[in-house]
Amino acid sequence: MARVKFLCDADRCIECNACVTACKNENEVPWGINRRRVVTINDGKPGERSISMACMHCTDAPCAAVCPVDCFYTTADAVVLHSKDLCIGCGYCFYACPFGAPQYPKVGNFGSRGKMDKCTYCAGGPEADLSPVEFQKYGSNRLAEGKLPLCAEMCSTKALLAGDGEIIAQIYKERVVKRGYGSGAWGWQTAYKETIAI
Amino acid sequence: MRLGAHFRFLIVGLALALTVAIAQPAAAQQINPTANAVKEQQLLDALRGNPSGEVQGRISIPDGTAATLIRPAGREWREFHQGTMLRVGAIAVLGMLALLAAFYLVRGRVKVEAGLSGRTMTRFNGFERFMHWMTATCFIVLALSGLNVTFGKAVLLPLLGPQAFTNVSLAAKWAHNYLAWPFMLGIAMMFLVWIKDNIPTGTDLKWLAAGGGLVGKGHPPARRFNAGQKVIFWSVVLGGAALSVSGVYLLFPAFAGGVLNLQFWNVIHGVVSMLMVAVILAHIYIGSIGMEGAFDAMGSGEVDLNWAKEHHSLWVADQMKKGQAGAPAMQPAE
Numbered sequence: 001m002a003r004v005k006f007l008c009d010a011d012r013c014i015e016c017n018a019c020v021t022a023c024k025n026e027n028e029v030p031w032g033i034n035r036r037r038v039v040t041i042n043d044g045k046p047g048e049r050s051i052s053m054a055c056m057h058c059t060d061a062p063c064a065a066v067c068p069v070d071c072f073y074t075t076a077d078a079v080v081l082h083s084k085d086l087c088i089g090c091g092y093c094f095y096a097c098p099f100g101a102p103q104y105p106k107v108g109n110f111g112s113r114g115k116m117d118k119c120t121y122c123a124g125g126p127e128a129d130l131s132p133v134e135f136q137k138y139g140s141n142r143l144a145e146g147k148l149p150l151c152a153e154m155c156s157t158k159a160l161l162a163g164d165g166e167i168i169a170q171i172y173k174e175r176v177v178k179r180g181y182g183s184g185a186w187g188w189q190t191a192y193k194e195t196i197a198i
Numbered sequence: 199m200r201l202g203a204h205f206r207f208l209i210v211g212l213a214l215a216l217t218v219a220i221a222q223p224a225a226a227q228q229i230n231p232t233a234n235a236v237k238e239q240q241l242l243d244a245l246r247g248n249p250s251g252e253v254q255g256r257i258s259i260p261d262g263t264a265a266t267l268i269r270p271a272g273r274e275w276r277e278f279h280q281g282t283m284l285r286v287g288a289i290a291v292l293g294m295l296a297l298l299a300a301f302y303l304v305r306g307r308v309k310v311e312a313g314l315s316g317r318t319m320t321r322f323n324g325f326e327r328f329m330h331w332m333t334a335t336c337f338i339v340l341a342l343s344g345l346n347v348t349f350g351k352a353v354l355l356p357l358l359g360p361q362a363f364t365n366v367s368l369a370a371k372w373a374h375n376y377l378a379w380p381f382m383l384g385i386a387m388m389f390l391v392w393i394k395d396n397i398p399t400g401t402d403l404k405w406l407a408a409g410g411g412l413v414g415k416g417h418p419p420a421r422r423f424n425a426g427q428k429v430i431f432w433s434v435v436l437g438g439a440a441l442s443v444s445g446v447y448l449l450f451p452a453f454a455g456g457v458l459n460l461q462f463w464n465v466i467h468g469v470v471s472m473l474m475v476a477v478i479l480a481h482i483y484i485g486s487i488g489m490e491g492a493f494d495a496m497g498s499g500e501v502d503l504n505w506a507k508e509h510h511s512l513w514v515a516d517q518m519k520k521g522q523a524g525a526p527a528m529q530p531a532e
Contacts, residue, residue, distance in 0.1 A: 011235065017258065039255035039267045047235040051255075053267055062276040068347045069364050070355060086360055088368045090347070091451065095461050096276045098269050184238030190268055195238075 002164035003078040004121060005192065006152065007172055008052045010183045012159035015040055015050035019151035019160050023054070026122065026150040027139025033103045035119040036151055049183050052151070052160045055080065055101035055119035056191035063093035063102065077143065079121040084137050089113040098190045121162070122149040169196045241268065263456065275461040279348075283468050287348050290476040298483045305412065308489040310505045318500035319517060326391060327499050333384030333434075336377045341475050343370035348468070378445055385438035388431075395422040396431040401512065411509070422513040430481050437474045440466060 015038050023029070023036045036054035057080045064072035064080065071086035072093075082093075091113055094102040104113035124141030127134035134141060142150060152162035161168040169185070176182035176198050185196045257265040322330070346354065346367060355363045402425035408418035410426050418424075423431065444467040447454040454460045485492050491505035506514045 015258075020259075034259060034261070034264060037257060037259060037264050039257050039265055041241065041255040041267060042236045043256040049236050051267060062272055066276050066279050068351055069367050070351050070360070071364070083360075086364045088364060088371050090371060091460075092279070092347075095457060095464060096272045096279070098272045100264060100266055100269060100457075181235065183235045186238045187268060189238070189242060190270055190273075 003166075004057065004163060005078075005165035005168060005188075006054065006056055006121075006149075007161040007168045007185050007188070009159045009161065009172060009175060010049035010051050010186060011179070011181065012157040012175075013038070013050040013052055014157055014159070016156060019052045019155055022150045022154050023119070026142075027120075028135075029117065029139065030105055033105060033117050035101075035103065035117070051186045052155075053099055053187065054151070055097075055121070056099055056187050057119075057121055058098075058191040059193060062096035062098065066092045066096040068092060073126070075123060077121075077123070079123045079143070081120055081123060081125055081138075082116065082118070083126045084115040084117075085126075087115045089115055099187060119149075122147070165192070172196055173198050242270075269457065271458055271461065275464070278465055279468075283348055283472075286469055287345070287472045290472040291345070291479070294476040294479045298480060298488075302483075302488065307487065308412070308484075308492075310491050310502060311417075311508060312504040314491065314502045315504040317503045318494075319503055319506055319514070320499055321495040321501045321506070322499045324499065327496055329384050329387045329391065330496055332380055333388060336381035336384060337474075337478060339373050339377050340381055341471070341478070343374040344471050345475070346370050375449060378442075378449070382438070382442045385435060385442065389435045392423070392431060393435075396428045398425075398428060401425075402428060417508045417511070419511045420509065420513065421516070422510060424509065426484075430477065433474065433477045437470050437477070440470045441474065444470070 017038050020034065020036050020038060024034075027035065029035055036052060038050055038052045040048055040050045042048040057078060059078070061072065061074070061080045063082075064070075064074070067082075068090060069086050069088055071084075072080060072082045074080050089104065089112075091102075091104070093116060094100075094104070101118045103117045104115075105117060106112050106114040120138050120141075122140050122142035124130070124134045124144065125138035127137065129144035130141050140150070142148065147153065149162045152160045155161075161171060172182070172185060173196060182198065188195050255265050255267050347370075350363065350367060354366065358366065399421075401419065401421060405418040405420055405425045408416070410424060411417040412426075444463040447463040448460065448467060451460055454463060485496065491502050494505075495501050503514070
């Protein structure tokens, strides 16, 4: 089995936010929930870079470690998923996540956050693959259809890469060697405790 | 006409040539924008010297907090929650239980040495008992639901199974969030009603020096509250205040000002609550099985006269003086 990862080649990202839109549409996420977002670092300065960020599906995921009801699980492809039936909406995963990935449908007080929602790597949830209930709770399950996450699939500059970590790392390495520069595999050190050596 | 057109053409051509001539050296000097691109490592390095511990960027969605790209502080909070918190909790709770068990085995139940007199005097009136038990019941539910967040995964989850454990935890979360309010009210009331009897005095030092009657022989004199009870009072008031402030921030995350503050308040809430549980365990012990006659103070509110004389001699003397001036403390049988 592959260890799937996300990689955003910041030297290619043009901050078009199409990945964000694609994610929202594909998974029919409600208003206010952003499973994916594009952040621009050093905005307006020379060398500014935009990075598309979502759940990185960490190795040894902090969200799973701190969850008081143990609602997270890691698939054979190393995708970090959770069960909305088990989630109690305590917000601990949000405290622990280094990427701000967990989202809550309600912004109310008194613990009324609702069930946590986050990027599923377009891999649905614990329900039966491609069932209506799975779609309703978690959105699309493109992995079960043999497809990769839509955000990366439709990225116009192919800045956002998804797939087997070793393959996308190889693609990125080749790019960096060919063009002579690269700002790094954003989030990899934090998520996977490794980076792409070139 | 044709000459004018030619001339105009020439002017435009000259202007174009001039533009190119000016632009060319500029192009040669143009900085390759990729050469000084911000790199991830730069960001992570900056982070170490960055007090806020966040890498800030700009984002086009209205949620400004989403502009934080990477927040490694979450890992430190995780270390706390999965390490320190478990250790502090286990040592505080199990350590106190072990200590109390050992104390019970060595010292046994603290008896009323003179025996029960059969005559009683009022120690806590109905209002005092109401606020004590309101706070106490809230505290027990808050403590159990709080301990569930830290230890439930290890203790209850294997027993109940995932769905039942979630149901219990969800109910516990709601109970925790709502019972926090009567608890805070109770803390505030107890503070106002009992502070006048809980100011530390010289008597407390003598009481402590004599071992409070818990270790050694004899009962050192005490007013309405002895030094041990004052320690409980101030632990509850100060601990309760810390739990209230941190808890309200956790309940209203929008006011906490960012997730780093939420992490901070969570640490305060966790550590203080574990220490409070330990203190209250000792309080429950000495107020029930640990001491003969003690429970009546908060049960019926009427304590045995001999108990009061042994444990709160100065208070009894005060009350007797008042009783002579006002209504007698003991009504003779008609």
